[in-house]
Every structure is written in structure tokens, then in C-alpha cells.
Amino acid sequence: MAGIFKLIQVGRCSVQLLTCKSLGSTANYNNFQNIINKAVPCRSLASRPIHKRLRKRSSSDQSSGDNLDKFKPRSAYANWNYDAELSAFMKRIQQNVSEDRLRMALTHHSFLHQNDDVNYMDDNDYNTGTGVADFKSVEDVYQSNDRLTILGYNAMRHFVTEYVYVRYPNLKSSHIYDMINFFMNRDGMVNIAHYLGIADLIRSKILLYNPVKTRIISDVFCAIVGAIYMDLGPIEARSFVQDFILVQQYGREFSDIIKIEHPIFMLTAILKMQRMQPLEARLLRESGRATHFPTYVVGAFSGSKLLSEGAGPSIKAAKSAACQEALLNYFQKEFRNAPLPSDHDNYLAEEEIKLDVAKIESSNSI
Amino acid sequence: MASTRLTVLTQFVKGRYICQLQRITLRYCNKGGSSRGLREYINSNAVDFAQKNPQVVVYVRPRPYRHPSIIAEFLNGKHKAISVKNLSRAEINNKVEQLRNSSGITRKKMKRWWHTDSPSIQGVWTPFDSLPYKNY
CATH class of the missing domain: 1.10.1520.10 (Ribonuclease III domain)
Structure with a gap:
């Protein structure tokens, strides 16, 4: 048998690990037990009853208290x-x-x-x-x-x-x-x-x-x-x-990660900030107005540009949903592979970061 | 139900590669004829395997007068026990490689070829489903 095999045969319950780190070591059974006792913050293995039947019997006798076996x-x-x-x-x-x-x-x-x-x-x-x-x-x-x-x-x-x-x-x-x-x-x-x-x-x-x-x-x-x-x-x-x-x-x-409150107000403010035409909600489609379950589809427009659509059981809810959709599209715009300031050991000043300006402006517009 | 676990794992596939096999225990008998292949494997291949896969902890444990087996523990908390009774060294090597490459997910019959979080891909029915899309 090879050397590694001899190590294994030290004791009946002995275990020898074979990771490359400890291959050269000649740990014996006692050393191994020491490692276990040091590393494991629990009842030592030696203190457990060896025989499974004995252990079962003893645990059934002390039926109260000892939950650790679970x-x-x-x-x-x-x-x-x-x-x-x-x-x-x-x-x-x-x-x-x-x-x-x-x-x-x-x-x-x-x-x-x-x-x-x-x-x-x-x-x-x-x-x-x-x-x-x-x-x-x-x-x-x-x-x-x-x-x-x-x-x-x-x-x-x-x-x-x-x-x-x-x-x-x-x-x-x-x-x-x-x-x-x-x-x-x-x-x-x-x-x-x-x-x-x-x-x-x-x-x-x-x-x-x-x-x-x-x-x-x-x-x-x-x-x-x-x-x-x-x-x-x-x-x-x-x-x-x-x-x-x-x-x-x-x-x-x-939409699950960020919470958008007051979508209509926020969209109006953003459009104003971007100097775009003011928000206008128009009813695009509707069905079953006279029934218990009507459906309205409202589009959020800025001038003639359709920002998004939203559906709901009432016109108000549909408008809110449309604005929420438009905001989500706006917030979700992202720079992939944008250079991070911490890319360098010496942190760059914000002016020195070179970004594709045309890209920013195109994605900034709503 | 199987697909639920799959989605959890695919979340992490985007990051760096993590070998799902965590530790492997080779249990053999010193004398038994059925353990002969595993003994040969431990003598010749196990060290190579441990050196090539340092992320896997390999334990070797004698189990006198019993048939040999391999127990693999995976990062998702599952473990697989494989009997290697009467198998040759090469066959055991294949088994171990198979364990190293597997994700530890319990095998289940996939009843559908697709997966979706919502019960219908098309979505909830609306009165406008059949209408052509209008560009305003």
C-alpha cells in the first residue's frame, strides 16, 4: 500500500483528509482528535454514547429538556x-x-x-x-x-x-x-x-x-x-x-425593488425639469364601461409623444399606472460597463471621469 | 416545484464560478473484495483529484466488513450516497467526476419545457388581446 493508505489505517474511526495542503503532514489519530476538539464548539465526540441503541435509550429516559439531539x-x-x-x-x-x-x-x-x-x-x-x-x-x-x-x-x-x-x-x-x-x-x-x-x-x-x-x-x-x-x-x-x-x-x-409614490406628480415635475411638453393623459381603449368590471387603457402623452400605457379598472387608476410605467422606464435607464470611480487606486475626481456624453443625453431624455 | 430551486441557482450563475460539490467521503473496507476498486482508486487517483479540485474536501473513511460507498455533499445542503460495490477503478473515477460536475439538485421530472414565474406567458386576459396594436 502507498504511504497515504498507511495513514488511513491508524484507527477504526480515523479519518485522513487528502487536500493538497495536508498531504505532506503525518497527522495521527490523536492529533486529529485534538483538531476536532479545538475546532468544534460543541459537545466533544468522545462524550457521546458510542452505541446508537444506548444513546437512544438514554435520550428516551431523559425525555424532557435535551433538544440538542434534534x-x-x-x-x-x-x-x-x-x-x-x-x-x-x-x-x-x-x-x-x-x-x-x-x-x-x-x-x-x-x-x-x-x-x-x-x-x-x-x-x-x-x-x-x-x-x-x-x-x-x-x-x-x-x-x-x-x-x-x-x-x-x-x-x-x-x-x-x-x-x-x-x-x-x-x-x-x-x-x-x-x-x-x-x-x-x-x-x-x-x-x-x-x-x-x-x-x-x-x-x-x-x-x-x-x-x-x-x-x-x-x-x-x-x-x-x-x-x-x-x-x-x-x-x-x-x-x-x-x-x-x-x-x-x-x-x-x-418595480419590486423601488417604490414610486405620487407618480403623476413626479412625472409632471420631471417633464417640467426636462423642458418637455406638459403631461397629458388620453384614453386609448376602453371596454365594459357599464359593467361591474370595466377596463380602461390610458396613455401618458407629452405633446404627441406617447410615453407609456397603463390599464386599470377606473380612468384614474389607469392614468396612475401609465405614469408609473413611464417613470419606471425612465429610472431603469442604465449605463452598462460604466467606469466606476473606484476602478483606480487613486480615486479620480468627478471631472476627470470620461463618459460618453452623447450616450448620457440620449438616455437622460425621457 | 423543481424549477423554483433552479431559479435560485441561476441568480448566482452571473457571478464567478462556484463548484457545487463541497465535500466527498470515500468509505471503503480494508479486506472486502467489493471494495477492491475503491482501494485502487484511493491509492492512485484520489490524491490527483484532491489536488486538481482544492475546493472539494476529500475524506477517506474505513468501514470494515461493509460494501464501499461514496457520499457527496453539495452546497445546497443536499447529499448523495452512491454505492460503488464491485466497481472498477475507472468506473469509480467516472462516478466521482459525475458528482463533481453535478449541481446537487434532486432530480425531478421536468413536466414542461419552459419555466415562467407567472402562470400564463400571455398574461391575464384583457378585452384588447385580439385587437391589433395601435401606434398613436
Whole structure:
């Protein structure tokens, strides 16, 4: 048998990982157990009853209280090596963050000093564990992801804002807020985190009690962006945000993301600002005026130019719908592949950004 | 129902490529004849596979006196267990490559060739559907 095969035969339950990182290492069974116990913030594997039947019997005897058996984190299984998972995760997102920083980003502060004052096998702690760890020294803060989260969140928000601002020049400020809130949605971040396999890697005490904790998982996602920002620079962080945060927009209707209030008033104001002829709504088609379900189709005109059509059960509603449609067409106009200010290491002044002026003017007109 | 999951995934296809296979566990018996192919695979091919696909964690686990199997875990939370009983090394290699290329979505019969979020492509019927479009 080859060398790798010998490593495997160390113990009955032994597991040897084969990623290229640890191929050269000669980890034995004891080392492996140590890694597991360090990495996994849960009841150690050794403390579980070995025999499944025994375990079932003991759990049925203590019918009250022990809810933890229902949820078994992936890290509690025997085939789990935290180091290997970390390196695989880095290859998966194709970012070579330093390992220390990545560990920091994946560590929630509830994980630190968890073994000092809490005995995990005590049932009372399962039920009453709030998971809020007391900080014992300043160093603890540096080990957890608290600081990275703030950096990552704000960097992400910066990139998203820049993208929305440059790509959609016609948007009003409130709509920019709507877009940013859509991209920076915490549930969306949790979705992406699961998609990248982050959730299994998080080291947190709270997640053991409640595996679905939006705040913690999204914080870790932000912290990873912060880690990329710190180690690889803002350009890499931006491409990460573009590839994972900004793609949430695809397959979504623009009208679902931004809210348009008072469409008639807004369209009138915009037409006036653009020095176009004033808004005029004309009835294009109608059906069943005398019935319970009439339908009207109203066109929003500026002079003789038809801006859009809208349908509704009354003329007023149809007019409103037509104006909303016209506004949506206006706001949706975008610059694809527009140069972003953060493309360069030295941020350009706004006057120095070269845009195709003819293109802007053509898309600016409604 | 299958198409619902597909739409979630296509959202991310726009970004960078993510291999959907997360980790793979090779379970073999040291002595059994049915595990012979898997033992050969572990000796010769598994290291290559791990080096070429660093985003996949490969675990090897002995399972005495049982038939060999491969368990693949995917990013969408699903896992697939494949029995590789009595398979040769090349066949197992094919199986592993197949797992690496698959998305982990549970296979379902697609009853229709198209997908839409709204129940009708044409939209809700209006009295003006049959009328020719008028350009004002």
C-alpha cells in the first residue's frame, strides 16, 4: 500500500483528509482528535454514547429538556476537519485571504472563552445560555469578527452605493436608498452565505442553540468582505461584492425593488425639469364601461409623444399606472460597463471621469 | 416545484464560478473484495483529484466488513450516497467526476419545457388581446 493508505489505517474511526495542503503532514489519530476538539464548539465526540441503541435509550429516559439531539451541526460528525474546510473555502471563493484573518472573520465573540465558565454537558446551560460572553481582556475583541464586520459592512455599502449611483443616473435619492436596502438585505446575505458554505464554518456558541440566526451569519459574511478588503485591497473586495451581492438583482423586477409614490406628480415635475411638453393623459381603449368590471387603457402623452400605457379598472387608476410605467422606464435607464470611480487606486475626481456624453443625453431624455 | 430551486441557482450563475460539490467521503473496507476498486482508486487517483479540485474536501473513511460507498455533499445542503460495490477503478473515477460536475439538485421530472414565474406567458386576459396594436 502507498504511504497515504498507511495513514488511513491508524484507527477504526480515523479519518485522513487528502487536500493538497495536508498531504505532506503525518497527522495521527490523536492529533486529529485534538483538531476536532479545538475546532468544534460543541459537545466533544468522545462524550457521546458510542452505541446508537444506548444513546437512544438514554435520550428516551431523559425525555424532557435535551433538544440538542434534534440538531446536529455538521462539525459534530467524524468526517470533519476544520483546517481542510477552511482552505477549501478559500479556494471556493477564489480569494487568498490570510488564514488568521479568515479564522477571525469566522469567529463570533460568543465562541471566545466559552469553556472557562460554562460546562457544556450541564442541562441548565443549554436552556438558559444567552451566549453573551464576557470580555475578559482587550485581546478578545481582536480575535472575534466584531471589528471586521463593521469594516466589511461599510465597504460593501460603499461599493453598492457607488454601483447604484453610477449605473442608474436617473434615480432619485429615496430610490437609491431602496436599491441599497435591497442589496444589503440580511436575509439575502444569509442566503449567499449558505450558498458559499459559510454557515458550517462559523465558530459560535449561539449557533449551536439556534442554527438559524440571521444576524450572526450575515455578520460573518460582512466580516469576510472586510477580511478580503484588508488583505487583498478594495478592488478585490469590490469584485467579490459584484459577484455575490449585486447579482441578487438578476431575475427581479425593477418595480419590486423601488417604490414610486405620487407618480403623476413626479412625472409632471420631471417633464417640467426636462423642458418637455406638459403631461397629458388620453384614453386609448376602453371596454365594459357599464359593467361591474370595466377596463380602461390610458396613455401618458407629452405633446404627441406617447410615453407609456397603463390599464386599470377606473380612468384614474389607469392614468396612475401609465405614469408609473413611464417613470419606471425612465429610472431603469442604465449605463452598462460604466467606469466606476473606484476602478483606480487613486480615486479620480468627478471631472476627470470620461463618459460618453452623447450616450448620457440620449438616455437622460425621457 | 423543481424549477423554483433552479431559479435560485441561476441568480448566482452571473457571478464567478462556484463548484457545487463541497465535500466527498470515500468509505471503503480494508479486506472486502467489493471494495477492491475503491482501494485502487484511493491509492492512485484520489490524491490527483484532491489536488486538481482544492475546493472539494476529500475524506477517506474505513468501514470494515461493509460494501464501499461514496457520499457527496453539495452546497445546497443536499447529499448523495452512491454505492460503488464491485466497481472498477475507472468506473469509480467516472462516478466521482459525475458528482463533481453535478449541481446537487434532486432530480425531478421536468413536466414542461419552459419555466415562467407567472402562470400564463400571455398574461391575464384583457378585452384588447385580439385587437391589433395601435401606434398613436
